[in-house]
Amino acid sequence: MNDTAVTLIDEAQACHDDDPLRAAALLRRLDPQALPPERWPGLASLLNHVLGEKLGAWGEAHAKFGPLLRAAGGKPPLVLWRQAAVAAQLAGDEAAATYLSSALAQASGAGGGQVQDVVALTATMYRAPTLSGTDAAALVAVALRGLAAHSWQQASPLDAAVAACANNIASGLLERPPEVLQQEAVRTVLDAAARVAERFWLRAGNWVNHERAAYLRAMVANALGDAQQALAHAMRALALLDENDADHAERVDRAFIELERARACRDLNLNDEAKMAQDTADTLAAKFGNAGLDTWYAKRRAELGAPASPGA
DSSP: OOHHHHHHHHHHHHHTTTOHHHHHHHHHTOOGGGSOGGGHHHHHHHIIIIIIIITOOHHHHHHHHHHHHHHHTTSOOHHHHHHHHHHHHHHTOHHHHHHHHHHHHHHHOOOHHHHHHHHHHHHHHHHGGGSOHHHHHHHHHHHHHGGGSGGGSSOOTTHHHHHHHHHHHHHHHHTSOTTGGGSHHHHHHHHHHHHHHHHHHHHHOOHHHHHHHHHHHHHHHHHTTOHHHHHHHHHHHHHHHHHHOTTOTTHHHHHHHHHHHHHHHHHTTOHHHHHHHHHHHHHHHTTOOOHHHHHHHHHHHHHTTOOOOTTO
16 A cells, blocks of 8 residues: 555545646555555546546546556456446547446346446446536436336446436536426436435335435425425434444434424424524534535525524
8 A cells, every 4th residue: 555645645635626626636646556455446436527627628537547547457346347437438448448337247246228228327427517506407307217127126236336327416516506406307306316315225225315315305305395205314414323323423324314303393383493403403413523524514504594692
């Protein structure tokens, strides 16, 4: 392991959204061979997210997977084959995309159709943020359609990849401006993506994944104006925390879920419950001790129309 390589990827991870050009420069200096194996999946994701999605340099992202796969040796993690196949596809190298997809099928034991579906879904995750709301909705609808096939009705080694991609797609759509979220096509695929994320996390994930999938469903329901469903999903998420989080390790999750619960209760005129949920959320958030989380919480609090804090 090379400390410089770890520093480079840590810095790229920290700045990739705010300064993708700097993140790209850091990634270009990084030798995958110098990274510990547990960091290879993160590097694969950054190559596609930064070089491909953010900068549109899919050819460069594709080229970077050669050294990464060589560093991984004879048995790369499945995520490397998948991300490499996506980079090849979006770079227009169909021969490489076919080879890499076949390698993913062989390594995972998944069927060829499933591999095509998961590569398409991953590609959609990177492409959708660069498109208009209408075009993104159309792309997402096509990518989700394949997941209703009979081959996906049983557990698959690619379930976790599907869950993570659907989760990221829904989360990205949630960040669209309010007027975009009023478009029927966007609303339909937003709800569908959140449902797919939960369906696959329930098969492939642990209780934290289940809780966060329910939280996503609550966020989506609030965004779509369905307060009854938002409250139901928030309560499911909180029940999972109550049952499993005895040491309160997920207090941040609880704060954000209580925010969604408070908004749903306000919309349902459950004023006492709304105040209790909001007070709980604010009390937990006051103990974050992290500037990034504080900013994220304040932003979401404002988006949900929470009343001003006492003394604010």
